[in-house]
Amino acid sequence: MSKGISLHIGLNAVDPKHYQGWAGELAACEMDANDMAMIAKTAGFEATTLLTAKASRQSLQGALTQAASVLRTGDIFFLTYSGHGGQVPDTDGDEPDGLDETWCLFDGQLVDDEIYYYLGQFAAGVRLLILSDSCHSGTVIKDIAIAQSVRMDVTQSQIRYRAMPPEIAQRTYLANKTFYDGIGNDPRFRSTRSKINASALLISGCQDNQLSADGTFNGRFTGTLKTVWNGGKFSGGYKNFHGAILARMPRDQTPNYFLVGAPNSTFEQEKPFTVNIG
Template sequence: MPKGIALALGLNAVDPKHYGGWAGKLNACEADAEDMAAIAAERGFAVTTLMTKAATRAKVIDAIGKAAKALGKGDIFMLSYSGHGGQVPDTSNDEPDGVDETWCLFDGELIDDELYALLGKFAAGVRVLVFSDSCHSGTVVKMAYYNGTTAARSAGPDEGEIRYRAMPQSVAMRTYRANREFYDTIQQKTKKVDLADVKASILLISGCQDNQLSQDGAFNGAFTGQLLRVWKNGLYKGSYRSFHKAIVRRMPPDQTPNFFTAGTPDPAFLKQRPFTV
């Protein structure tokens, strides 16, 4: 019988000691993680949640590594992240745009190269389902536009306040410069993984496109909130692809969730009802 393991990450803040005095406060990331964990538990996954201060680099890397060792052909791993997306300069020269995208964990960023390497440890036949309610913007002009909008709309704790889950460019560069040796060493030591060569079958449904930002919210992030509405407490019966399309239809025009597959193709996986163990 297939086995499922889920890891739900939610960070409403990061440690300013690492991020140059920036705490990156958000409202709804822990709630997102709790809701994704609840879905996974109801669907039969063994669930671990790591919230804000507990969502450290070491704990996240360890949890993914343990899941990779525990799962085999026919099993599934679900990884959900809700928090800030960031960037560091690409010093390993594997990114066309010159930057690596990151997840802002509490005590440091997890670089996309590291995540790919971790996913590369899963055995052939494992289904890997990733949800990322964060920003992965690679466009400085877009980032500058959203930063200005955020500043204008986030002056106080009003109900209509909008926050975006994006580390500001100034903070990203300040954090990198203060920890340059740390991040450069990670990129040098991380084994380069071609996602096409990954043995597991990976499906990523993310909160926005690479040139967009994801909105935070009062109760859930914009993406997670619509995901929950489409899921409708388990009444949804369609496939992953139709699930994604239904979420997209509910989203604002400046935030279009992405549907991305990698690793070994598994058409049967994509046709399954979401969260099927």
């Protein structure tokens, strides 16, 4: 029997102390996390949620380390994130646009190099399923110029999006420059994407140059995913799942399908959220 562990992160706000007075309030991220945890539990995962103040850097890092220590070939780890996306300057030269994407956790940002480092702790043969309902999440690469131009439309439309404003990102980075540059210069986090031995599949809320919309009850991406999933009535693999979600999304938010680590076509063909493959 295969083992399934899942972790669901949802932040409706962040700590203004770290983010230079910005609370980053959102409406539906905690609900996203709770709903994805319910789907996971129904599918047979051991599910845990980290909501807002409990979604700290340390708690997420600890949960990832713990899961990696117990999962073996054939097991699955399911990770979801709903919250703001941010960016910090890329100090190790691995990003074409000179910026690392981040997840905005409550007490500080988790840099994409760190995310890949922790995914690299999982053993070969483990399946990693990641859903990220956050802005600029297509391949965890973020373009600041695009972010600035799109924010003008955000203001005009009055839609709440899950993007850290560029001016907040800059102030937060400058106030914590030593900390974030230390992450970028840490040899553990260099070329981490190439060191993943497990098979990781990401379905993101949007493309790199787009924003993910918040909502009243769910984010636009998570709500659409739930509609397609239809309480488990969906049939087909992950590519079909992504395609069905994509077909229901507006043109300005097109979820991405992204693979990293060891190729695993069998994993891609499984019904979403399948735990037992033995």
